Amino acid sequence: MDSSHPESGDTAASTGSGTERPHIPAQRPAPSTEAGTNPPSTPTDTAGTAGSAPEEEERFWKAGRLEQMPIRRLPKAPPSIHILGPTVFLVALGVGMGESYMWPRLVLVFGPEIRWLFLVGVTLQAVVMLEMSRYAMATGESIFYGAARVFKPLMWFFFATAILVYIWPGHLSAGASAFERVTGIPWQLTAVTGMLLVGVVFTFAKVIYNLLENLLSICIGLLVVGSAVIAAIVGNLSDLTSTLTGMFAFGYFPAEASTALWFPVIVGSIAFAGPSGMQQMWYTLHLRDKGAGMGAHIPQIRGLRHAGEQETMPSRGFMFDTSDPEEMEKWKGWRRWVSFDALVLFWGITMLVTISFTVLAQSAARFDPNVTELLRGGDRNAALDAMAASFSAAGSPVLGTVFFCFIALIGLNATLGLFDSFSRGQADMTFNFVPGAKKIGMSKLYAIFLWGLIAFGICILLFGPADGPAAILDVLAFLSAFAMGAYCVVLLLVNNITLPKPIRPGIFSNAIIAFAAVFYLGALFYSLFAFGVVID
Structure with missing residues (x-):
């Protein structure tokens, strides 16, 4: 999809740019008579610009007690098959220590058959992604x-x-x-430099989304190709076969997996199969900035240096006429577009990277048979060390260096995505629901949260424990996993209450999201009450 962003549907002029955003004529939807839906209301004002022909009375869609959504035309969907898109953000956030560290560790301890739980986790995440996109694009x-x-x-x-x-x-x-293992540079210095660099890049970017999509696309491409090459060098056909068949060993759950030592790890690993915590929620903001669906009517966020060029942000979204067959056909096109994102780009790329790292983990077990016992003894770094040693043994010590460079790349991917997503999400909520925040503007709010995050991170890296106090981490891990179950519940409520009936999710989608809510929350609370610990 082209990274250019369609113009806003509002008639307000662009602030600071000197250009007026063109008006998109409103439509008159047929009054809704379905039970459980809110019929569009008719306000006293009309849409239009000076000198234009008489226009239809503007119509609105009422959802909840907040401001009603004006009816606008839905843009035509791009071709379903594409390469770039907001999925790169989820892949960057999702392909992290879960895929490269947590699951290889479980494979080393329990064998590749444990990967059926990863298949369940990442498939649930793909369905969640589809349902998150439903509301955002509508x-x-x-x-x-x-x-x-x-x-x-x-x-x-x-x-x-x-x-x-x-x-x-x-x-x-x-x-x-x-990166310190490769260069000898103290990790605190590298981390602080990295955070400052991210802040400067985002501050000077004209349109943050376009820059970040391109950066992450390059990084993800390197990660996918590089991890596959690494796996091909050190693995063999037997490793690949057991990795693939292990994904379908449904029901495999050895007795050791049910212990206090490993059950919380497994719960955490399932939660981190793909994006975890609130990362799926932030995806809706990236869809909007991409111009997906009705997000085409919302301006993109600009960097602080270009905040004066920020177009006027509407105080609410828009809705399209779901009674118009032409509009519904376009809606189906957008659903095909995002389905390709979810099933091919997100599910496929995440699965490919984890297959590569699982093959690498099995080769590491052959090279160092003691790695499993080290992991059972609590040595969390044993898996990464063994995989790096295995890679070095397959060629030269230089290859071990390359492996750690890929781990550093994973950290950079996640940092770029998390810093942007956190700032974007907090700015969105602040702009819309904190009195007086609209006077500050979306771009400046984004910058405030971004640099606040960077300042706090630097203080922690230099003057405190990098991961935070252990007692706090337990609470934070609980909140992260709890958020996943909670957002599934919110998805069910939002999509089935606020959207018009023709575009609400079907029974099958609702059932999967409900199962995900029970799955995440049930496993989390069982771990908490049975073992006194949360995810690890």
Whole structure:
């Protein structure tokens, strides 16, 4: 999909740019008579610009007690098959220590048959991705705004959770630690430099989304190709076969996996099969900035240096006429577009990378038979060390260096995605629901949260424990996993209450999301009450 962003549907002039955003004529939807839906209301004002022909009376869609959504035309969907898109953000956030570290560790201890749980986890995430996109593409609003339409405290829960969970610079610290092994440069110096560099790049970017999509696409391409090459060098056909067949060993769960030592690890690994915590929720904001569906009517966020060029942000999203067959046909086109994203780009790329790292883990077990016992003894770094040693043994010590460079790249990917996503999400909620925030503007709010995150991270890296106090981490891990179950519940409420009936999810989709909510929350609370610990 082209990275250019369609113009806004609002008639307000662009502030600071000197150009007027063209008006998109409103449509008159047929009044809704379905039970459980809100018929469009008719306000007293009309849409139009000076000197234009008389236009139809503007119509609105009412969802919850918040501001109604004006009816606008849905843009035509691009071709379903594409390469670039907002999925790169989820892949960058999802292909992290879970895929490269947590699951290889489980394979070393329990064998490749344990990977059926990964298949369940990443497939649930793909369905969640599809349902998150439903609301975002239909309205141009984030899922946070949708939660506020149902019940405002739901949104504020996620606002607080984001601050508690994502201000700790864990991903960047892990990547910097791997880089230290390669260069000898202290990881604190690399991490601080990396955070400042990310802040400067985002500050000077004209349109943040376009820059970040291109950067992450390059990084993900290197990661996918590089991990596959590494696996091909050190693995063999037997490793690949057992990795693939292990994904379908449904029901395999050895007795040791049910112990207090490993059950929380497995719960955490399932939660981190793909993006975890609030990363799926932030995806709705990236869809909007990409111009997907009704997000075409919302301006993109600009970097702080170009904040004066920021177009006027509407205070609510838009809805299209779901009674118009032509509009519904375009809607089906957008659903095909995002389905390709979810099933091919997200599910496929995530699976490919984890297959590569699983093959690498099995080759590591052959090279160092003691690695399994080291892991059972609590040596968390044993898996990465063994995989690096295996790679070196397959060629030369230089290859071990290349492996750690890939771990550093994973940390960089996650940092770019997390810093942008956190700032974008907090700015969105603040702009829409904190009195007086609209006067500051979306771009400046984004910059405030971005540099606040960077300042806190630097303080923690230089003056405190990089991962935070252990007692706090237990709470944060709980909140991260709890957020996943909670956003599944919110998805069910938002999509089935605030959207018109023709575009609500079907029974099958609702059943999967409900199962995901029970699955995440049930496993988390069982781990908490049975073993006194949460995810690890």
